[in-house]
Amino acid sequence: MAGKILLVDDDEDIIEMLRYNLEKEGYKIKSAPNGLEGLEQASEFGPDLILMDIMMPIMDGIEAGRQIKAHESLKNIHIIYLTARAEEFSEIAAFEAGADDYLTKPIKPRALVSRINAFFRKESRKNTDEAILSIGGLEINRNNYSVTKADGSEVVLPKKEFELLYHLAKKPNKVQSRSELLQKIWGADVYVVERTVDVHIRKVREKLGEDTIKTLKGLGYMFNNKD
Known part of the structure; x- marks a missing residue:
């Protein structure tokens, strides 16, 4: 089944270029000229992935994300930002808003298509992994990206926060460096500052406990298995 991609950008030339290249690959495409209409299209179209600009009228991409x-x-829709904003603070804001990837313009169509194809292959492989982990007083369910605590209360995490928790929990009490986590969660071909990992870890702790x-200072992070 072809993947569904929503394009959100106020530049009609970029929309048409992306549409042409992605439809050739068999993807189903819808588009919107700003973040507000992007939200409406996301509800109606139900995309697997959104390619979204940041600087747009009416509602910018960060707020839409x-x-x-x-x-x-x-909440489980993947978001890749395509933007002319190359500043680190914009990138961090995008990942805090739930981005899966952050790419700066100008766009190289063939490279972008290859990256998106790889993204969908990676997601397909994830679906074959062990779906539920029971560890450390938590049940971590990859089917619905939820975490159930020992008292029965449920916490639903955004995609990247969940993937970090899941990846660490699969190797409990094993230290994993920021660079290793970046590669496993965001991919080797995605440039993300290491501080992004810290931001996501902090959010997981806020919801599940410090x-x-x-x-481990200077080394990285590990899931604290108390069983």
């Missing part, structure tokens, strides 16, 4: 991730029926993931 935040609202998508805050919406129960949309002692869920331990920091």
